[in-house]
Amino acid sequence: MERQSGTRLIESDVVVVGGGYAGLAAALRLHDNAVDFTLVEASDRVGGRVLTEIRPGGGPVDHGGQWVGPTQTRLLELAARFGCRTFPTWEKGSHIEVWHDGTRVPYTGTAPADGPGTAEYVRVTELLDEFARTVDTVRPWRTARFEEWDARTAQSFFRSETDDADALRRLALAVQGLWCAEPDEISLFHVLFYIAAAGGFEQLMETRGCAQDSRFATGAAGPARAVAALLGDRVRLGERALAIAYDADGVRVRTPTSLLRARRAIVALPPHAVRAVDFAPPLPAARDGWLSHSPMGRVAKVHAVYDTPFWREEGLSGVATLYGDGPIGVVFDNSPEDGSYGVLVGFVYGGRLDGFAALDEADRRAAVLDGLVSVAGPRAGRPRDYTEKIWTRDPFARGGYEAYATPGGWSGHGECGWREPTGPLHWAGTETASEWNGYIDGAVSSGYRAADEVLAGLDGADGSGGADEVDGRGRAGEANGSGGAAR
Numbered sequence: 001m002e003r004q005s006g007t008r009l010i011e012s013d014v015v016v017v018g019g020g021y022a023g024l025a026a027a028l029r030l031h032d033n034a035v036d037f038t039l040v041e042a043s044d045r046v047g048g049r050v051l052t053e054i055r056p057g058g059g060p061v062d063h064g065g066q067w068v069g070p071t072q073t074r075l076l077e078l079a080a081r082f083g084c085r086t087f088p089t090w091e092k093g094s095h096i097e098v099w100h101d102g103t104r105v106p107y108t109g110t111a112p113a114d115g116p117g118t119a120e121y122v123r124v125t126e127l128l129d130e131f132a133r134t135v136d137t138v139r140p141w142r143t144a145r146f147e148e149w150d151a152r153t154a155q156s157f158f159r160s161e162t163d164d165a166d167a168l169r170r171l172a173l174a175v176q177g178l179w180c181a182e183p184d185e186i187s188l189f190h191v192l193f194y195i196a197a198a199g200g201f202e203q204l205m206e207t208r209g210c211a212q213d214s215r216f217a218t219g220a221a222g223p224a225r226a227v228a229a230l231l232g233d234r235v236r237l238g239e240r241a242l243a244i245a246y247d248a249d250g251v252r253v254r255t256p257t258s259l260l261r262a263r264r265a266i267v268a269l270p271p272h273a274v275r276a277v278d279f280a281p282p283l284p285a286a287r288d289g290w291l292s293h294s295p296m297g298r299v300a301k302v303h304a305v306y307d308t309p310f311w312r313e314e315g316l317s318g319v320a321t322l323y324g325d326g327p328i329g330v331v332f333d334n335s336p337e338d339g340s341y342g343v344l345v346g347f348v349y350g351g352r353l354d355g356f357a358a359l360d361e362a363d364r365r366a367a368v369l370d371g372l373v374s375v376a377g378p379r380a381g382r383p384r385d386y387t388e389k390i391w392t393r394d395p396f397a398r399g400g401y402e403a404y405a406t407p408g409g410w411s412g413h414g415e416c417g418w419r420e421p422t423g424p425l426h427w428a429g430t431e432t433a434s435e436w437n438g439y440i441d442g443a444v445s446s447g448y449r450a451a452d453e454v455l456a457g458l459d460g461a462d463g464s465g466g467a468d469e470v471d472g473r474g475r476a477g478e479a480n481g482s483g484g485a486a487r
């Protein structure tokens with residue numbers, strides 16, 4: 001690859017491509033080990049699928065990733081290093097279930113205990129947990145029933161387990177909520193792998209002690225911004241990697257304004273963004289096959305802001321699940337820590353997003369507010385601020401929360417295509433994580449793991465241990481050891 005006239009030549013030991021949590025964690029690990037690197041980020045900010053906006057007259061709004069749970073220790077440690085505090089998610093009071101026929105039921109716990117289909121839903125999810133306990137999340141292809149499970153969709157499994165239409169409704173909403181996809185789109189094995197990577201179905205679904213436990217006082221982009229500030233001008237914004245050439249001598253990364261030469265590259269992008277880069281030579285068939293079986297989930301996140309969290313006056317938590325035809329599937333209380341004003345956040349995902357995104361802005365807002373009124377009453381229809389982010393339209397993320405594997409992806413291409421290094425190219429991104437795959441924590445651990453592969457390679461080893469590494473535990477102590485106040 002030749003340097004084009006007018007572009008700048010930048011040389012370093014390592015190029016990191018992507019400035020989301022994975023790329024930033026990789027760069028931080030290199031920084032902590034005194035390795036010379038340059039990070040290129042296509043957009044004008046760091047954080048990627050974590051996007052905190054300060055609204056006029058309000059506080060931080062997290063349009064993307066926001067929650068952190070107590071077992072997501074890599075993210076918590078990273079945040080603590082930079083003094084970014086968390087606070088518990090608001091959830092005191094009764095939750096609301098709005099059933100598909102419009103029935104509105106207050107409940108506490110996971111779901112209305114005697115609700116339609118609840119018992120059968122619980123039975124099937126317990127079975128998912130039982131299967132997930134057999135999944136090897138580091139070498140998934142070693143799982144006993146790997147090929148059998150990867151040949152099926154979640155939907156085919158659900159239907160073979162139950163013909164209870166209400167339970168199937170609950171299972172469908174759970175799949176939408178966790179993967180932003182429909183049950184007939186996603187590999188059953190991927191569902192089980194993901195549950196295993198989180199430590200169980202309950203960890204994924206619940207709030208206290210689980211994935212939705214806490215939020216960041218600064219907004220979830222706080223730690224990412226702090227890492228970028230520490231790394232300084234080695235983080236280059238507005239530089240999209242257009243082409244990557246690689247061979248035994250190293251890598252050349254071309255952006256619109258620079259040619260970066262390095263011994264190794266860490267590519268910390270979601271699968272579709274990897275496919276948008278022009279690789280020379282082309283990526284191996286297994287990697288390409290893996291990427292082509294990894295579509296992004298489809299999600300929008302909407303926030304409605306009120307003068308007060310008025311639902312609490314009626315003993316409501318602000319948490320709700322909605323099974324009707326409206327766009328919103330789930331609602332949470334996203335008010336600030338001090339409760340000085342009220343915020344309801346809603347998620348529109350999977351097939352629900354397809355119709356929603358086709359509406360114009362006014363109709364989208366009206367449909368969302370209808371859903372919020374069904375949860376919290378007429379006052380929910382009169383927010384003082386309303387904002388939405390349709391992630392399928394984000395030019396760099398193109399969806400969320402993450403990519404999921406379609407049937408045949410894992411068994412056809414996983415062993416060599418998931419995260420095994422390609423010569424001097426090392427793969428990071430939450431989709432390559434063995435723990436908390438799909439989450440910010442998974443992104444962080446994937447960045448550490450990829451950096452550790454590179455460090456091993458630069459030390460003289462071949463650096464090809466990717467698929468066998470347990471998410472960068474090796475040097476985590478070093479990377480997290482210095483500076484910063486505790487949470």
Ligand SMILES: Cc1cc2nc3c(=O)[nH]c(=O)nc-3n(C[C@H](O)[C@H](O)[C@H](O)COP(=O)(O)OP(=O)(O)OC[C@H]3O[C@@H](n4cnc5c(N)ncnc54)[C@H](O)[C@@H]3O)c2cc1C
Pocket residue numbers: 017018019020021022023040041042043045046047048049050063064065066067068239240241242268269270273277299300301391396397399400401402428429430431438439440441443
């Ligand atoms: C609506 C939503 C809600 C979520 N909620 C949660 C949550 O509550 N908790 C949680 O833990 N996780 C949540 N997630 C998931 C979490 O945000 C992601 O798992 C995580 O942020 C992914 O980080 P990453 O670094 O792997 O990828 P990304 O954040 O996607 O980073 C990739 C970066 O690469 C850049 N890029 C793309 N192409 C190029 C290129 N060619 N050259 C250079 N740069 C490029 C992008 O701009 C981006 O900055 C949510 C996600 C969404 C969208």
